[in-house]
Amino acid sequence: MLEISRRQLIAGTAAIAALPWGSSYAQVALGPKPSPLPQPVKLTVGLAKVAHLAPVGFMGPELKSMNVEMEIAEFVRYADARTALASGSLDIATVGPADLPIVLSQGQTNMVALLGVGRQPKYMVIRKGVTVEKWSDLQGKRVGIAPGSAVWFQFAAMLEEVGVPYNSLNPVNIQGGGTSFLVALRRGDIDVAIIWEPFESQAVMEGLGDFNTELDYSKSHAVGDELGMIMATKDAIENKREAMRRFIWAYAKWQQELTKTKERFAEAISQFTGISPEISARIAAYIELRPTLSIEQMKRQAATFHKFGVIPNDVSGELDKYYPADLVEAGLKGGG
Numbered sequence: 001m002l003e004i005s006r007r008q009l010i011a012g013t014a015a016i017a018a019l020p021w022g023s024s025y026a027q028v029a030l031g032p033k034p035s036p037l038p039q040p041v042k043l044t045v046g047l048a049k050v051a052h053l054a055p056v057g058f059m060g061p062e063l064k065s066m067n068v069e070m071e072i073a074e075f076v077r078y079a080d081a082r083t084a085l086a087s088g089s090l091d092i093a094t095v096g097p098a099d100l101p102i103v104l105s106q107g108q109t110n111m112v113a114l115l116g117v118g119r120q121p122k123y124m125v126i127r128k129g130v131t132v133e134k135w136s137d138l139q140g141k142r143v144g145i146a147p148g149s150a151v152w153f154q155f156a157a158m159l160e161e162v163g164v165p166y167n168s169l170n171p172v173n174i175q176g177g178g179t180s181f182l183v184a185l186r187r188g189d190i191d192v193a194i195i196w197e198p199f200e201s202q203a204v205m206e207g208l209g210d211f212n213t214e215l216d217y218s219k220s221h222a223v224g225d226e227l228g229m230i231m232a233t234k235d236a237i238e239n240k241r242e243a244m245r246r247f248i249w250a251y252a253k254w255q256q257e258l259t260k261t262k263e264r265f266a267e268a269i270s271q272f273t274g275i276s277p278e279i280s281a282r283i284a285a286y287i288e289l290r291p292t293l294s295i296e297q298m299k300r301q302a303a304t305f306h307k308f309g310v311i312p313n314d315v316s317g318e319l320d321k322y323y324p325a326d327l328v329e330a331g332l333k334g335g336g
Contacts, residue, residue: 031334037067041243046081046093055254091236101302105311118289122218123211144190158217222304248331
């Protein structure tokens with residue numbers, strides 16, 4: 001079993017810092033900067049301050065130079081940003097990777113998927129003294145979960161794909177956010193934590209547990225490894241199209257700008273989120289930013305969520321209608 005301890009985590013992060021980003025980070029072809037709009041246009045953006053969304057926090061001046069004003073509304077939970085978007089109080093929102101199938105299954109058809117954000121390998125935090133060398137070792141273990149979270153979807157789908165019955169685990173529902181998982185690990189209330197950043201890195205760096213990097217549940221074929229997505233209202237797409245095109249260009253530009261070096265990305269994460277430089281460096285070493293979405297992956301997600309009973313009907317056949325590929329292509333092409 002390949003485990004990552006606190007000391008190895010720090011050493012590995014330092015080693016990765018020496019690597020050029022181009023060797024591991026996917027980049028998209030980005031055209032020339034679009035010209036300023038003749039009149040200013042405001043875009044209201046719902047934003048969660050998480051590491052992979054750091055580019056949104058830095059692109060405001062870029063948009064302003066194109067006569068687009070970005071007004072930020074901060075949210076702690078993706079679900080709240082999604083609700084605000086559905087109400088029409090936002091033009092754009094950063095949401096979870098499964099949110100388009102969720103809203104469509106609820107009969108909300110006024111939103112579209114716009115952009116991807118990136119990917120990251122996902123490892124369980126295995127509490128010190130607990131052995132999990134293969135997926136089947138999870139049977140009987142007390143596994144801390146947050147049902148309905150993006151990482152829970154990934155984990156549950158992966159278990160099915162590797163043939164481990166979910167009911168063979170002893171799931172422990174952890175409420176109160178990421179810090180509650182850390183408390184549960186410290187107390188010994190759980191053996192394994194299925195958690196998100198920055199808390200998974202914090203758990204390892206505090207010595208509460210280790211990663212087994214041979215067990216990556218982001219490799220689920222059904223759910224995939226996307227960290228989230230950016231959605232928009234149909235009204236914004238139709239009535240603010242040129243401003244939206246500039247938003248797409250600026251977003252992709254700042255993804256590339258912040259990931260030119262690992263050190264630059266780590267600094268941006270820390271500045272944007274307030275996470276410590278040490279944990280930010282670890283996160284930056286693993287996240288791969290990319291603005292494109294895989295509609296085929298989203299279709300597999302939708303079918304899987306229906307199978308799991310997460311959504312009442314299978315909307316996988318409808319997703320093509322809710323992705324404005326022409327606008328995304330025009331945004332990345334730039335110019336004009």
